[in-house]
Amino acid sequence: MKKFALIVAGGVGSRMGAELPKQFIELAGKPILVWTIQRFLDFDPEMDVVLVLPASQLERWEQIRRQFQLTGKIRLVSGGETRFQSVKNGLDAISGSGIVFIHDGVRPLVSAQTLQHCLQTAQEKGNALPVSPVVESLRQLTGQASQHVDRSRFRLVQTPQTFQTELIKKAYEQRESDFFTDDASVCEAAGIAIHLVDGNPENIKITNPMDLRVAEALLNLE
Numbered sequence: 251m252k253k254f255a256l257i258v259a260g261g262v263g264s265r266m267g268a269e270l271p272k273q274f275i276e277l278a279g280k281p282i283l284v285w286t287i288q289r290f291l292d293f294d295p296e297m298d299v300v301l302v303l304p305a306s307q308l309e310r311w312e313q314i315r316r317q318f319q320l321t322g323k324i325r326l327v328s329g330g331e332t333r334f335q336s337v338k339n340g341l342d343a344i345s346g347s348g349i350v351f352i353h354d355g356v357r358p359l360v361s362a363q364t365l366q367h368c369l370q371t372a373q374e375k376g377n378a379l380p381v382s383p384v385v386e387s388l389r390q391l392t393g394q395a396s397q398h399v400d401r402s403r404f405r406l407v408q409t410p411q412t413f414q415t416e417l418i419k420k421a422y423e424q425r426e427s428d429f430f431t432d433d434a435s436v437c438e439a440a441g442i443a444i445h446l447v448d449g450n451p452e453n454i455k456i457t458n459p460m461d462l463r464v465a466e467a468l469l470n471l472e
C-alpha cells in the first residue's frame with residue numbers, strides 16, 4: 251500500500267517568538283524539520299513526502315535540503331493561513347489510494363514504534379490517532395471557579411494522525427470551523443469514529459522556547 255507523509259510546516263511560530271520560523275531552528279546540529287522528515291524516510295525510504303511550507307520559505311528549504319543531503323521523494327506545497335488550510339493544500343497534492351500520515355513539522359521525536367502503530371491501525375480501521383496519558387492533575391474552569399476532573403478520562407493528542415487517503419480527503423471537503431484543532435476533529439465532524447493508538451511520550455510539539463531545550467536534550471541522547 252502506498253504511504254504518504256504530509257508534513258505541515260507552514261506556520262510562523264508566533265509562540266516561539268523567534269525571528270526564524272521554529273521549524274528551521276537548528277537542534278543537535280540539524281534544523282527541526284530535517285529531523286522530522288528523516289524519521290519518515292528512515293521508517294520507509296519509499297515514503298512519498300509532501301512538505302507544506304510558508305510560500306516565503308521555499309528558497310530557504312532548498313538550501314537546507316542541499317546542505318543536509320536529504321534524499322527521497324519530497325514534494326513542496328505552499329501553506330495556508332491556518333493549519334486546516336495547510337493540510338488541505340497538502341491533501342490536494344495527493345492522489346490515489348493509500349495511507350497518509352499527517353504530521354506536525356515541529357514534532358521531530360516521533361518514534362518508529364508510533365509510526366508502526368499508526369500504520370497498522372489505519373490499514374485495519376481507516377484511521378489512527380496517537381495519544382499519551384495525562385500525567386498531571388487536571389482542573390476544569392467553571393466561570394470564576396474551577397473543579398477537579400478525572401484525568402483517566404482524557405488523553406493528550408499527538409501526530410501523525412493517520413488515515414486512508416479517500417477518507418481524509420472527503421472529510422477535508424467540509425468548511426473550516428474554529429472547533430477544528432487537528433485532523434481527527436475534522437474527521438469526527440464528518441461522522442467518522444476515531445481509533446486511538448499509543449504514541450511515544452518524547453513526541454512533543456515544539457511550541458515554546460523551553461521545548462527547544464527539552465527536544466535538544468532528547469535528540470542528543472539518541
Ligand SMILES: Nc1ccn([C@@H]2O[C@H](COP(=O)(O)OP(=O)(O)OP(=O)(O)O)[C@@H](O)[C@H]2O)c(=O)n1
Pocket residue numbers: 258259260261262263264265266273302329330331332333334336337354355356455456457
Ligand atoms: N498556517 C499554518 C499553521 C501551522 N502549521 C503547522 O502546524 C504545526 C502545528 O502548529 P503550531 O505548533 O501551532 O505552529 P505555528 O502555527 O507555527 O505556531 P504558533 O501557533 O505559535 O504561531 C506546525 O508544524 C506548523 O508549521 C501550518 O502548516 N500552517
Ligand SMILES: C[C@](O)(CO)[C@H](O)COP(=O)(O)O
Pocket residue numbers: 333354407408409431432433455
Ligand atoms: C495537531 C496537534 O499537534 C495535535 O496535538 C495540535 O492540535 C496543534 O495545535 P496548534 O494549535 O496548531 O498548536
